Amino acid sequence: MNISEDGYYFSVYDNKVHEDAGYDYYTDDWIWDSYRAAHPLRILMDQKKQTNIIRSYLRMSELSSDHWFPNFPEVTGDSRRMNCNHGVAIIADAWYKGLRDFNLQEAYVYTKAGIEEKTLAPWSSAQSGWIDQFYKEKGYIPSLIPGEKETVPEVNSFEKRQSVAVTLGTSYDQWCLSRIAAALGLKTEADSYLSSSYNYRNLFNSKTLFFHPKDKDGYFIEPFDYRFSGGMGAREYYGENNGWTYRWDVQHNFADLVQMMGGADAFVNNLDATFNEWLGKPKYEFYSQLPDHTGNVGQFSMANEPSLHIPYLYNYAQAPWKTQKRIRSLIHQWFRNDLMGVPGDEDGGGLSSFVVFSMMGFYPVTPGLPVYNIGSPFFSSVKLKLCSGSVLEIVARNCSVDNKYIQSAKLNGKVWSKPWFSHEDIMNGGKLEFIMGNQCNPEWGSGVNDAPPSLEDTCIND
Numbered sequence: 001m002n003i004s005e006d007g008y009y010f011s012v013y014d015n016k017v018h019e020d021a022g023y024d025y026y027t028d029d030w031i032w033d034s035y036r037a038a039h040p041l042r043i044l045m046d047q048k049k050q051t052n053i054i055r056s057y058l059r060m061s062e063l064s065s066d067h068w069f070p071n072f073p074e075v076t077g078d079s080r081r082m083n084c085n086h087g088v089a090i091i092a093d094a095w096y097k098g099l100r101d102f103n104l105q106e107a108y109v110y111t112k113a114g115i116e117e118k119t120l121a122p123w124s125s126a127q128s129g130w131i132d133q134f135y136k137e138k139g140y141i142p143s144l145i146p147g148e149k150e151t152v153p154e155v156n157s158f159e160k161r162q163s164v165a166v167t168l169g170t171s172y173d174q175w176c177l178s179r180i181a182a183a184l185g186l187k188t189e190a191d192s193y194l195s196s197s198y199n200y201r202n203l204f205n206s207k208t209l210f211f212h213p214k215d216k217d218g219y220f221i222e223p224f225d226y227r228f229s230g231g232m233g234a235r236e237y238y239g240e241n242n243g244w245t246y247r248w249d250v251q252h253n254f255a256d257l258v259q260m261m262g263g264a265d266a267f268v269n270n271l272d273a274t275f276n277e278w279l280g281k282p283k284y285e286f287y288s289q290l291p292d293h294t295g296n297v298g299q300f301s302m303a304n305e306p307s308l309h310i311p312y313l314y315n316y317a318q319a320p321w322k323t324q325k326r327i328r329s330l331i332h333q334w335f336r337n338d339l340m341g342v343p344g345d346e347d348g349g350g351l352s353s354f355v356v357f358s359m360m361g362f363y364p365v366t367p368g369l370p371v372y373n374i375g376s377p378f379f380s381s382v383k384l385k386l387c388s389g390s391v392l393e394i395v396a397r398n399c400s401v402d403n404k405y406i407q408s409a410k411l412n413g414k415v416w417s418k419p420w421f422s423h424e425d426i427m428n429g430g431k432l433e434f435i436m437g438n439q440c441n442p443e444w445g446s447g448v449n450d451a452p453p454s455l456e457d458t459c460i461n462d
Helices: 038-045 047-063 087-096 104-116 130-138 163-183 187-196 199-203 254-260 264-276 283-289 310-317 320-334 350-360
Strands: 008-011 016-019 371-374 381-385 391-397 405-411 420-422 430-437
Touching: 008 047, 038 047, 038 087, 038 350, 038 381, 047 087, 047 104, 087 104, 087 163, 104 163, 163 187, 163 199, 254 264, 254 310, 264 310, 264 320, 310 320, 310 371, 320 350, 320 371, 320 405
Parallel strands: 391 430
Antiparallel strands: 008 016, 371 420, 381 391, 405 430
């Protein structure tokens, strides 16, 4: 929300009126929800606005007493809602997609402070404490043993520790920090944060192939149910969603997750199981405990942002035709122009941006990496006017409800056989062409070397 008026804005961080210095001042952004798709969509369509948003957040950081980059800025200040500090993803994504009209050094200082100095406990503005020191030493957030009382003052009594969600999300945030540090030439810090970005491995249970909470002594919490353990909203271990959703919350390194699960075939089987596993309880009981875990297809939740990238993950395991089928099915089922509406909270443009991307035929699975995963275009022709004034044209010949499978593709006139493309490929406009059909083409995009890049892959020109 733009709160500049006649060249001025009021800042709650110092309770003063300031000149906006020629750029609109923005606030009221639910970053936990919006960094995944809303901010990346704005980078394509309105880089000036996106830059003004970033500069606004840097100004908030400068004026705040702690100088932490915001993660849930509102008109009344940064409420520090949800978990993790995904504002860092906005910075990394913008920089690696070519936005330069902001101070990256300042952004690094503020985002780093928000992760290192503020506690990782969800919904808290407290200074870092015991939990944070534990994470730095052990590489995961410890969980309470069932029946153990909470003694850490930073932990919110309702929101709990969300130990797995915070470990996985902070691993991703630290990868984003490593990207920013690398851009600044800070090799030692970049390497350190890159190493920390593998911390998700510390909670992977190789027997169950899920991310599983551990206590402070390093033991997995047992017995355990990945659907229902964790109390209201599964918040003791996860966050609003259960263990089935957070099984896939390694946004920066799906190539590693494929290997951790035993290879592409096992990865695909586990994805299939996510969409097929029954609720485990009658609906009224399931939703009384997991009220945000809605829009269900099996254990998949179409209505909550941590799930949005999951349908695209078949691209990482040589089965892109399954992504094409699943995306079409999910959007036709859950996003309709009738009483169904949308399946959950819009949350700052999170769901609608997912739909806009997906109906065009691609999606930014990993903000911070200038790459888009290909899904299945919904229209025979789309023209997206980019902020540069150039046009990205997406043509899907024979496209229809039945013809949802990609038979072949071209990108800017060249035969394209990968289920992804880079931001550089389209930043100056271009043409993405598909031939669609009603039968899957298991050969297209399914080569071992066709999978989208992950983590520190160097095949993308940064």
